[in-house]
Amino acid sequence: MKNDENKFDIIVVGAGHAGCEAALAASRMGEKTLLLNLYLDNMALMACNPSIGGPAKGHLTREIDALGGEQARATDATTLHIRWLNTSKGPAVRTLRAQCDLGAYHRWYKKACEVQPNLYLRQEQVTDLWVEKGRARGVRTQLGTVYEAPCVILTTGTYLGGKVFIGTASFPSGPLGQMAATELTMSLKEAGLETGRLKTGTTPRIHAKTVDWKSLDLQESDPEPLRFSHWGQKKRYEGFACYLTRSTEETHDIIRANLDRSPLFTGVIKGVGPRYCPSIEDKVVRFPDKTSHMIFLEPVARESAEIYMQNFTTSLPFDAQVKMVRSLPGCGRAWIMRPGYAIEYDYLPPTQLHPWLESKIVEGLFCAGQINGTSGYEEAGAQGILAGINAVLRRRGEAPLVLERSQAYAGVLVDDLVTRGTEEPYRMLTSRCEFRLLLRHDNADRRLAPIGRRLGLIDDERWVELQRRWKAMEDELKRLEERVIHPGEKTNALLTAAGSSPIKEPVKAAELLRRPEVTWDLLAELDPPPEPIDEEISGAVAVKIKYKGYIERQKNQVERMNKMERVLLPPGFDYDSVPGLLSESRQKLKKMRPATLAQAGRISGVTPSDLQILWVALERSRRKGGNSSGETLEE
Numbered sequence: 141m142k143n144d145e146n147k148f149d150i151i152v153v154g155a156g157h158a159g160c161e162a163a164l165a166a167s168r169m170g171e172k173t174l175l176l177n178l179y180l181d182n183m184a185l186m187a188c189n190p191s192i193g194g195p196a197k198g199h200l201t202r203e204i205d206a207l208g209g210e211q212a213r214a215t216d217a218t219t220l221h222i223r224w225l226n227t228s229k230g231p232a233v234r235t236l237r238a239q240c241d242l243g244a245y246h247r248w249y250k251k252a253c254e255v256q257p258n259l260y261l262r263q264e265q266v267t268d269l270w271v272e273k274g275r276a277r278g279v280r281t282q283l284g285t286v287y288e289a290p291c292v293i294l295t296t297g298t299y300l301g302g303k304v305f306i307g308t309a310s311f312p313s314g315p316l317g318q319m320a321a322t323e324l325t326m327s328l329k330e331a332g333l334e335t336g337r338l339k340t341g342t343t344p345r346i347h348a349k350t351v352d353w354k355s356l357d358l359q360e361s362d363p364e365p366l367r368f369s370h371w372g373q374k375k376r377y378e379g380f381a382c383y384l385t386r387s388t389e390e391t392h393d394i395i396r397a398n399l400d401r402s403p404l405f406t407g408v409i410k411g412v413g414p415r416y417c418p419s420i421e422d423k424v425v426r427f428p429d430k431t432s433h434m435i436f437l438e439p440v441a442r443e444s445a446e447i448y449m450q451n452f453t454t455s456l457p458f459d460a461q462v463k464m465v466r467s468l469p470g471c472g473r474a475w476i477m478r479p480g481y482a483i484e485y486d487y488l489p490p491t492q493l494h495p496w497l498e499s500k501i502v503e504g505l506f507c508a509g510q511i512n513g514t515s516g517y518e519e520a521g522a523q524g525i526l527a528g529i530n531a532v533l534r535r536r537g538e539a540p541l542v543l544e545r546s547q548a549y550a551g552v553l554v555d556d557l558v559t560r561g562t563e564e565p566y567r568m569l570t571s572r573c574e575f576r577l578l579l580r581h582d583n584a585d586r587r588l589a590p591i592g593r594r595l596g597l598i599d600d601e602r603w604v605e606l607q608r609r610w611k612a613m614e615d616e617l618k619r620l621e622e623r624v625i626h627p628g629e630k631t632n633a634l635l636t637a638a639g640s641s642p643i644k645e646p647v648k649a650a651e652l653l654r655r656p657e658v659t660w661d662l663l664a665e666l667d668p669p670p671e672p673i674d675e676e677i678s679g680a681v682a683v684k685i686k687y688k689g690y691i692e693r694q695k696n697q698v699e700r701m702n703k704m705e706r707v708l709l710p711p712g713f714d715y716d717s718v719p720g721l722l723s724e725s726r727q728k729l730k731k732m733r734p735a736t737l738a739q740a741g742r743i744s745g746v747t748p749s750d751l752q753i754l755w756v757a758l759e760r761s762r763r764k765g766g767n768s769s770g771e772t773l774e775e
């Protein structure tokens with residue numbers, strides 16, 4: 141079947157966390173978009189823990205939101221439990237983490253896609269990518285349907301060639317018993333794309349009624365009203381809690397006794413697993429001196445008795461899992477409803493992509509999410525919205541959106557993927573970001589919402605609300621810079637009580653706020669503002685004032701990096717004609733074809749002296765009127 145009804149501007153394959161964001165962005169930008177999924181009841185399925193956020197991941201969720209995406213809204217609408225993390229570690233790494241209702245989260249995305257104009261949803265398995273003369277033309281499905289579009293976005297998650305392992309048992313499957321997609325990989329290989337194999341895993345789910353909750357440490361939601369989305373309704377969350385238990389020496393003995401039946405340790409699983417989310421058997425083997433690991437028991441849905449066991453990922457045999465679970469305090473009678481498992485799947489090494497997530501091999505083909513070697517809903521969502529936006533810009537012949545490393549965690553994520561690639565599931569970490577103080581949870585709107593607005597992803601109402609908030613922030617900043625606090629008995633008593641030294645002379649409020657012990661709340665007690673101020677605004681103002689020096693320093697570093705970012709390396713640059721490059725560097729540069737000198741510098745193995753040599757060669761070529769472009773790098 142091939143007809144005009146099946147012609148689209150953009151086709152998205154996979155309605156997971158990346159696919160939904162991509163399809164929503166493209167259709168909201170006015171393109172006729174088709175979203176194909178194996179099964180419509182698993183759209184935006186939270187295959188692992190139904191939690192959103194945490195360090196770096198929470199930053200990504202806020203960035204998706206600021207660009208006009210759905211993830212933070214879906215989170216706010218379905219949160220069961222929420223907390224601030226890293227509150228004592230400074231503003232750069234402070235972020236929210238929410239435990240969501242898995243079913244409600246899926247329904248939220250499904251509805252958002254169903255009501256979205258220009259977006260067409262269909263349940264079909266894509267088996268072939270249709271490519272002609274190196275250009276994507278569309279896709280073919282298991283039913284023989286051909287869908288046509290100049291841009292195709294692949295977001296197939298862990299489903300391509302999915303194979304599940306539990307002890308010595310293994311079978312083809314997607315996550316949580318979903319069917320795998322078995323044919324598409326072959327077609328991608330035929331199109332000239334390189335594929336690889338990765339693995340990830342998850343924990344057993346146990347029945348809530350079989351846990352002795354009273355014996356465990358309780359962790360409730362933070363007491364204050366919270367929200368993830370910049371435009372969300374702040375709410376207080378009660379009624380659901382997370383609980384802490386720990387592995388014991390007995391647990392570790394059971395694990396060691398069963399390693400000979402572990403697919404991870406017997407070499408049955410070939411794919412590399414996530415370093416930052418290892419299985420419990422990995423932890424026991426890698427850290428033999430550690431006698432206990434923390435395990436959080438967390439609800440998965442309002443209407444479900446299933447409990448997720450955070451930090452207890454395993455693919456050991458089912459009988460061993462039962463014993464392991466029952467060796468944990470509070471879980472002596474626990475009934476496993478679903479066993480833990482490992483899953484191996486095909487991915488496309490992301491160095492095959494341009495920085496705007498389009499394939500270097502097949503024009504008009506974009507990839508986002510776990511297919512690019514990442515792990516996580518937030519990583520997937522961030523790539524998804526960028527792929528959706530860029531597919532639209534590509535179709536319109538407009539310049540792509542490439543976020544800089546100094547502009548967004550999403551920029552760091554994409555740059556790491558396309559420049560360095562990944563041979564294990566890539567997870568976003570705050571340590572991957574060199575400008576953490578600039579990329580905060582609290583300023584995602586100021587960094588990215590103007591872009592979302594320009595692209596048509598933020599409507600008038602939300603834009604007006606942001607303008608109001610930014611104005612209030614500027615006003616408060618100005619007020620504190622101008623306002624003078626005079627010494628006095630009450631003032632000095634309050635300062636002393638906060639552990640700060642008393643003042644002898646009048647001092648500007650902003651100067652006082654720069655003291656580490658002085659909070660905005662204390663300042664408001666010393667000198668109340670004329671009107672009450674929302675704490676998100678006062679918090680953001682306090683960060684700007686307190687960290688002004690550090691922020692300025694990072695901005696200077698960004699300026700230095702931007703200079704290298706502006707030195708372009710032409711796509712056909714002849715690295716063989718540059719004498720003096722290390723041969724490893726030459727090889728990698730030829731393979732990766734970085735777009736800028738800065739990107740070349742981020743390729744592992746390319747040294748500062750290689751960069752210097754390259755820069756000299758570029759300059760020489762530029763003076764001769766050769767193929768180099770971009771600006772000169774001043775010393």
Ligand SMILES: Cc1cc2nc3c(=O)[nH]c(=O)nc-3n(C[C@H](O)[C@H](O)[C@H](O)COP(=O)(O)OP(=O)(O)OC[C@H]3O[C@@H](n4cnc5c(N)ncnc54)[C@H](O)[C@@H]3O)c2cc1C
Binds near residue numbers: 188324510
């Ligand atoms: C076992 C397991 C453990 C995980 N552990 C963690 C964790 O600890 N922390 C964390 O942050 N993340 C974890 N994740 C990862 C998280 O689930 C994924 O990173 C995230 O879902 C990836 O989003 P995605 O959009 O790329 O793909 P997915 O959410 O997997 O969605 C892919 C979609 O594509 C569809 N699809 C695939 N192939 C086709 C086709 N040929 N035709 C039509 N439709 C197709 C599928 O139906 C699916 O809806 C885990 C995932 C699994 C499976």
